[in-house]
């Protein structure tokens with residue numbers, strides 16, 4: 001048996017959560033080691049988004065434990081946790097202002113070069129930096145959300161259906177980016193319905209039981 005306290009990366013086990021009297025997570029868990037891509041593949045409604053939100057404490061589970069490098073995440077300040085563990089939501093909220101303003105949110109001193117680097121890594125060009133974020137397409141906004149997460153240089157990156165709004169070529173570029181990030185030591189969780197992407201990009205598959 002692995003010992004969650006001695007394991008590096010993000011480890012969750014025994015998570016239970018009920019909402020409106022119905023179980024959403026039942027004994028859910030995941031292991032996200034540094035440098036590995038894990039595809040979270042489970043039926044619609046199985047609780048994938050909820051699990052990812054629990055991992056960064058946007059939702060508190062009713063029971064279970066989540067540790068980052070062996071330390072319970074409940075001992076970490078939420079903002080510090082979320083800097084180390086980046087979550088890219090399926091439809092990231094765009095803040096008022098430009099794409100660069102969105103990437104810089106919370107990191108006002110981020111240099112132009114770093115903004116450009118994050119945009120390129122997310123599959124956008126630097127030319128997007130000055131465009132109003134609210135006017136972008138859904139797929140472009142998804143990539144701005146990824147750029148915003150990457151600019152924080154997270155240790156663990158959680159992506160909720162990152163390619164759902166993308167065409168095949170753009171999805172392929174995201175896959176390449178994720179492999180590069182993993183090679184740099186970032187632990188990645190990719191929640192997806194795209195089995196081809198999961199097979200192409202992930203080292204391991206994780207799942208959740210279907211809806212109750």
Ligand SMILES: Nc1ncnc2c1ncn2[C@@H]1O[C@H](COP(=O)(O)OP(=O)(O)OP(=O)(O)O)[C@@H](O)[C@H]1O
Nearest residue numbers: 019020024042043044045046047048049050051211
């Ligand atoms: N705050 C909430 N209140 C009530 N029900 C909720 C709440 N949050 C999640 N649920 C329910 O929990 C279940 C899991 O939702 P979740 O979005 O985590 O699933 P998912 O696996 O990400 O689904 P999909 O693949 O369709 O995006 C759904 O049935 C959802 O309606």
